[in-house]
Amino acid sequence: MERSDSMGFIQIAHTTKETLFDLLFPFSCVECGVEGEVWCAACRCVVRTVPPSCVRCGLWTPAGSRTRAGRTCTSCKPHSSIYAYVSPYLYDAPSVRELVHRLKYQRVRAIAPLFGACLADAFTKAAISLSDISYIVPIPLHPTRERTRGFNQSGLIADEMSRLTGCPVRNNVLRRRRRTAPQVECSGEERLANVRDAFAVADPLAVHDAKILLLDDVKTTGATLEEAARVLKEAGAKRVWAATVAH
């Protein structure tokens, strides 16, 4: 109890600090610099979005196909715990990369709801209804990292998606068992080993038979999402979807 109270205080302190910071230094568009917006609609329009794809090999679902958008393809299916994947932006796009960086390392929280809206939009465009999904699970950060950053960016993105779609968020279903090195610092093979056994299911009852949407900001190799999905499936999840803002 004492612990959660002090956590709450840290959270409030962070929020106040962010708000003051935001007042003193108003946002400006990552691309054109116009004030008051983190990424203005005009600049957003010109950045290419991509359709849902196989989480493992990146194969796009052909337009007009009878296959459900973003389904893990037949050849990847035996190697993946993820049913389908949605991710509208390519991380190669300089503005997208800069926005992710500002959100995570400069703590510009206002970027998270915008990302949440972009993701909700990607689901609508792909005609995937979130009413098929029991709840959203943001990929948890290790508590130490979350305290340092002041928030979990995936959690904030999930909150906005939830607000827009009505699909609930569950933050306490999955937990980090140990601290892992940031995936960007690892080579391809190291990434798998780095996240192995990194997650545990904290609420097995909630997971049993559930259709879960795992949410993260960026997918690099997919090792983190796969490991989280594996643990959820092992705990009895019926189906695990994954979504990221960029890949």
Ligand SMILES: [Zn+2]
């Ligand atoms: Zn702009």
Ligand SMILES: [Zn+2]
């Ligand atoms: Zn595939």
